[in-house]
Each structure stands twice: as structure tokens, then as C-alpha cells.
Amino acid sequence: MQVSFIVPLFNCLPLTQAMLASLQATLPPGLAHEIILVDDGSTDGTRAWLASLPPGQFRILLNEENLGFAGANNRAAALAAGELLVLLNNDLVLLPGWLEPMLAAHRQLGPRAGAIGNIQRDARSGAVDHVGLVVNLTGKPEHDRTPPCFLERSFAPVRPMPAVTGACLLIARQLWTELGGFDPGYRNGGEDVDLCFRARAAGRVNAVALRSVVRHHISASPGRKLRDEENSYRLARRWRAELAAAADAGCRTWSRDYLAAQLYAPCAAEYRLALAALAFLAHLRGPPAEAVAAVAAGLEGEFTRWAKLVPPASIPA
Template sequence: MTIDVGVVVLAYGDEPWLTECVEAVLDSKDVEVDLVVVDNGCTPEHLAPLLGRDDLRVLAPGRNTGFAGGCNLGVGRTSGDVVVLVNSDCLVAPDTLSRIADEGARPDVGPVMASVRFADRPDVLNSAGNPVHVLGTCWAGDIEEREYRTEPFDVPSASGACLAIRRSLWDRLGGFDDSYFAYLEDTELSLRCWRLGLSARCVPTALALHHYEFSRNPTKMYLLERNRLLLVATLWSGRMLALLAPFLLGLEVALLLLASAQGWGREKVAGWRWMATHLRHVRRRRRLLQAERRVDDRTWTAVLTPALAPHVVGSTAAARPVNLVVGLYWRQVRRFL
């Protein structure tokens, strides 16, 4: 059975893989593709090959709407029972969209991601679902590992690099929160679904080859940290925030010291300033997300982890004592959720 899918690809800045990404999407099997490319400020030479084509539409908002806003705009201009988001530097296999759309069409499932692999090493994982820490940090799961699984499996957070979700569910959730702009909006979407009793999943046989380049710059760190605060402030219940308060406050102090040492201290402070000056939005968002929850905290927080991956902290030696203390504490306080 052919599934109708609305596919959104964002284009920003230099996009050397954009045309290949689009061609791969349009070559997908067993799906009827309605493709929208959102021009968030793509270089003209990389966008030009797509203009005037009758097998896709280019949407030009006239400004950089970010990943969250651009996806929302693009989805609103597509048709299909399933929404699919594909990064502009991802090349999907011919059966990838049908595999994740089939899984995502199940009524007990939320967002479904492809197995995101490194494009230059297709047998090595870039992400097989993203772990989410009890303090809100998120990272690429199983990165640099090989994939041996063949059946779909649950993940804490499905990566937006190549993701499918039922349109009815997307509409129910209202899509992404535009204020995230970029980073962690897919984490929020996944956790919201877990709180509704729907699982986030990964299909290991659905391949998305990612031309991934790791980057760390002050703007990215600002968005990651600000969005982590927004995620925790709106999704974590009052009881969770109270129980985790010592570690949440301790993390803020530690991150400010680290940020100052690494040259993005101003951006860390700017994240606090944004939260303080957007309290109306934070409160409104919190009321919405707290009211929609259908699963108790003790159940849905089982998808969170108290253990940071060594590469997130910097080394195994640094991660071990932190994980030991937070892990022991979390196991104790979860009884009170």
C-alpha cells in the first residue's frame, strides 16, 4: 500500500548536497511524495537547480525561520497522511521513507527516525536515537557504533535529521515551538509523545546517509543551552523540578564556569536573559504541555537517563563520579514522582 507523505527539506547557507538530497527523496519507493523545500537563506547557486521544477515547491519566507519555524511553514504547505522531515545534507535510501512512514502510521507510535549513518562510512552510526538526561542535556546516541539491529526499537528522542510522524499527531501537537529556532525541538516533540503514551522509535533498516560535520560555536552553544532550559522549564513537572533543583542549579554554575573558560560565557548568560524576558511564553507553553500529559511522571521519565556519555563530559574519568552521584540520587527520588 502506497502512503502519501508530505516531505519538508530546509535550505540555509551553502547547501552542496541539496540537489542530491531532493533527488533521493523524489526517487523514494512505495510512497507518494509531496515535497516542499523551505529557503531559509540558501545560496542562490545551490537553490537555482530546484527553481521552476514541477515535482517540488520552493517556499521562500524571506528570512531565516530556523529549523523549527521552517519545518512548521513547510509542513503547512504539504499534503499527505504522514509528515517527513529530511535534513538537506541527508541522502535517503529508496525505501527509507516508506519504512519510517509505515512505522509512524501505527496508532501507538509517535515520531519515527531513520538510522542516521555517516555518509562517508555508511556502516557507522551518526545517531540511532538521542539519549535525554534528567537535567535536559541530549546527545547523539550510539555515535561511532555499528548497527546490528534489524527490527524497530524505542528511543528516548527521535532525531529530526530524518523523521516521520502522522500528520494528525503533528497537528494535535501543533508542530514545533518556533521559539526553539534550532536544536532540541525534536527532543521536545519526542518527550511530549512519551508523555501521551506514544513511543519514539528508530527503524534501523531505513538508512539516511548524513554528510555530518561537527561544529561548536558560540551561537550553537547559546541555542543548545537556552533550549535545554526551555525544555526543562516547560516539560518537567513542578515535583520533578523541586527534586532535581540541587543538580539543576549546580549544573548552571558548572556550565557558566565552563562557558567562560571556552569563550561563550556571554552566550550562556544570554540564555538566562532570554528565559527571563520571555516568561510569558514560557508560562504559556508550560501550561499547555503540563495539561496535555496523559502518563504519570514515574512512567514517562523511565526514558530519561541519569548517566552522561563520556564524550559529553569530556572523558570517562570525569563522567564516572558525576554519573555515580546523579544516578544514586535519581534512583532514590523517582520514588516520589
């Protein structure tokens, strides 16, 4: 099975060079693969460096205009030959053994496999930055930074998640094509969550391979934060019900906060709710209705805020 590694580039040449060196050093022996580099209008010498590379080492695509993260990945994926696509940011540091667990997770899930992610640590501090994406108390996606325990990594190394980041993502090319790739209406943010939610809607399971670890120079990609509000609004308008339904993390935050408040000011009339929150946190039952309502209220508050910041007509559903 051939794997197509897709690496969008936009400036940050030293990080690109280090990332590609780490990729080539960690490829499993005998893996059939291709590495597609798509430069998205770099101005820092990246193009001159690409022109100096030996022919045949990489497939190189040059965008005449900046297409953004979604557009650059879409262009490369449309030309990829591999049965599996692995999307990689150019600011990653790939560690030995990072790829094999992702391939194993995809095989384990079989025809149910959606997007596969991994654990990402901050390249500078080493702190865990990503163990998948969850939905918080305001109904917005955020990184889960809870590291897995030894038992989970040993005996349940594939953790289903609502979504994973596109910084290091494995997906079958056929599924990518069926889903239509990334929505280019997102600009450097939100397109990965949208893709994962479309995979879920198609009956697929997104997951994190807990034995795969990479390092990430967080926020090194230029322009990453310029359109966060527009991206969030677009995602919420399209997936409002799904965000509320997937807000397990938000419900857990509410339940923990509620129990903490009860410890300081217990109220006998609220013992039922406290027990319900405790049972939910212990994975014995679903979230309390009050927690679900709190997430819905948080998401409603975000829509009120977005209505003042972003004209709805500028963000197609």
C-alpha cells in the same frame, strides 16, 4: 496514503542537490507523495537554482526572512497535503530502502505512533551517529550511538526511544497538528526533543526504525550551534521532571562507572549497591536510587551553570 516530504533549505546548494537526487532515486514505486522545499533565506545561489527547476517537480516556498529550522518546517507542514509528514535535512544522503522501514514502524505502532526516526551514519566516516536520543548523566539529551545487534534488527526492528532527531523524522500530520508542530522559541536545536516529549505526554510512542539507515553530513547546517545553551535551558525548564525520568542512559553510565570503580577498589559495604547496578544493567530491575539521584544532581548543576549564562526572563517556560 500520501506522504509529504518537507526539506528546509539554507545555503549548502551542492548538498541540497545531492540530497534531492538521493530522495528521488529511493522513493518506493507508486508512492503518492509531494516534496516541499522551503528556502529560508539562502544567499548562495539556491534561489536561482530553485527558479530554474521544471514546474511541478517540487512545491517551493520562499521565506522572505530566516525563520529557523522550526519556523521553516512549520510553514511547510501547514500547507502539506499528505497524511504523513517526513522531515528531511538538506544535508542527508538517503540510501536505498530507507523509507519503507519507517513507514512499517509507524504502521506497527498504530494509534500509539509518535515520531519515528532511524539510524544515521556520518556521511564522511560512516560511523553511527544516531540511533535515537537519550538523556545523559547531566539530564541533557544526546545521540545514542549504540548500533543495534543483528538479532534486534531481525526480530525487534522498532526500538522505542524518548526522542529522535528532526533531521529525518516521520510523523502523522494529524498528530503534528494536534501537538502544534515545532515550538519556534527554539532556534535550530531542541525543537525535535520538545516535540517528542509532547508526543510522549499525549500517550504516543517515539521510536527508531532500526532497518532504516541514512547518511548525514553532520553539522553542515549553518548556525546550528549558535544558541545551544539557550535551547538546552528552555528544554530543561519545560521538561525537567521528564528529562530526569527518561535518563535511562545516564543511569547506565553511572552504574557502569560505579562497577568499574568497585573492580579497582572493592568495598564490602557497597556490594548491595554493586549488585543493584549490575541487575539494572542486565535489565533485571530499575535503576538504583543512587543513579537517579546522580542524574538529578547533574541536572541541578546544569541549572546553576545556565543561571550564570542565560537570563531566565529571556527563555520563556
